[in-house]
Amino acid sequence: MASMVLVSLLITSAMPIVSAQVGQPDIIQEHWYHSYATLTLDLNEWADDYPEIVVLLSIGQTELGREIWMLQISDWSKETKEDGTKKDVVYIDGGHHGNEHLGTELAFLTAQFYIEGWSSGDNEVIEILSNVELHILIMLNADGNDFDTRWNVNQVDLNRNYDHYWNTCPTTQPGNSAFSESETLANSIYMNEVVPDADLYVTMHTGVWIMLYPWGKWPEQPSDWELFHYIRDEINGNISDIPIRNANQGLYPNCGTSRDYGYGVMGYPTFTFETDDEQFLLGTIESLSDRLSEELDVMRYLIQNVWYWRARLVFEKLEITNNQISVEVSNLGHSSTANATLNYYNYDGELLWNSENFGVNATNHSKIIIDANNLSLTNNGFWSVTYQKRVVDSAQWVEESINQSAIVIINSGSERFLPAPSLFIYLISIIGAAFAQKKKIKNQKILF
Numbered sequence: 001m002a003s004m005v006l007v008s009l010l011i012t013s014a015m016p017i018v019s020a021q022v023g024q025p026d027i028i029q030e031h032w033y034h035s036y037a038t039l040t041l042d043l044n045e046w047a048d049d050y051p052e053i054v055v056l057l058s059i060g061q062t063e064l065g066r067e068i069w070m071l072q073i074s075d076w077s078k079e080t081k082e083d084g085t086k087k088d089v090v091y092i093d094g095g096h097h098g099n100e101h102l103g104t105e106l107a108f109l110t111a112q113f114y115i116e117g118w119s120s121g122d123n124e125v126i127e128i129l130s131n132v133e134l135h136i137l138i139m140l141n142a143d144g145n146d147f148d149t150r151w152n153v154n155q156v157d158l159n160r161n162y163d164h165y166w167n168t169c170p171t172t173q174p175g176n177s178a179f180s181e182s183e184t185l186a187n188s189i190y191m192n193e194v195v196p197d198a199d200l201y202v203t204m205h206t207g208v209w210i211m212l213y214p215w216g217k218w219p220e221q222p223s224d225w226e227l228f229h230y231i232r233d234e235i236n237g238n239i240s241d242i243p244i245r246n247a248n249q250g251l252y253p254n255c256g257t258s259r260d261y262g263y264g265v266m267g268y269p270t271f272t273f274e275t276d277d278e279q280f281l282l283g284t285i286e287s288l289s290d291r292l293s294e295e296l297d298v299m300r301y302l303i304q305n306v307w308y309w310r311a312r313l314v315f316e317k318l319e320i321t322n323n324q325i326s327v328e329v330s331n332l333g334h335s336s337t338a339n340a341t342l343n344y345y346n347y348d349g350e351l352l353w354n355s356e357n358f359g360v361n362a363t364n365h366s367k368i369i370i371d372a373n374n375l376s377l378t379n380n381g382f383w384s385v386t387y388q389k390r391v392v393d394s395a396q397w398v399e400e401s402i403n404q405s406a407i408v409i410i411n412s413g414s415e416r417f418l419p420a421p422s423l424f425i426y427l428i429s430i431i432g433a434a435f436a437q438k439k440k441i442k443n444q445k446i447l448f
């Protein structure tokens, strides 16, 4: 027994040396794809070398029992942004299809850019890691990766196995049922439990050089087309000529994909990033990081601007008269929102009134007149707004306080209605995600 303990201690202490010797050396890494084994060593090395920014965990096992590794990258010494608000969340996965190695390597290079940028003191990276959490799953289908095949070991196409209109298009090998495979099930659990509020999801593949936004299921543009078209125009105007289309028209109709699930069920703005139209030649003189540098620039742009990939309402003025409220509101985000309501609470946080629904377009300043016949003001009452981050039904709901300085009361005897003391924190809460079918409200809290 004692010798067993000794042996395990020796193995433990020898681990860093072992990984330093057999981890994929840079010269090979630049000219060869990762196997599951070399990826495992590289990820452990990152976690060992940069514990302040890298958390490595396994979120489940493949059908053959390999770990499904997740990297969580952020400056973990900071729990929130400097202003006390929640960090933005970006979700990236790669390697659904085991023979699409360049897409998997793009996920690896994205993680590497932020980890090595941190270690070299790159200002862009330090800024991002102070304000954003990156969740990167580089190789979902490790079994298929090592067999160099599209499918997992059960011969299922993992990117047709998600629970969004599963098996409703002509397709091959979608599995026995939605989430029948351990890989897709683990990915969906992580989305729902750890990153339900992500404001960007990019899933990386290899094939035709293209970026695809929803839907794969339908030829029509998605309800958040303004957001996707804005991003397309910015990328094509400033960074890359990569075609950016909706998936059904840009590629072919497909159902049960992680992209349609990410948007249609989770409410994320979602892209499939297809890296290239040719397979990278192993051992070629061109390095992977050169080959994928333009794609990495696109990813940096998407990550740097993640704050804008939703509606961001700022109320400049709420002018309250006897029977109506005239509202001046700006949407700083590039998504429109529907179903917004104004809410009025008394000092104890009891909801006294809420308005009819209204919408605010993306990147827009609006003046809106709202009926307020049933509103009666009270001493120290306060205001908030509830709205969806995007137009799609599955988009997350948020509730935010309205700055007291924006409130103007115009009616006789209005001095009776003192605004609440200025204890308000500007951004107050998350009401939670509303799913198309199962509306669920969670974490409802109002800070004041």
Ligand SMILES: [Zn+2]
Residues within 6 Å of the ligand: 096, 097, 100, 159, 205, 206, 207
């Ligand atoms: Zn693929």
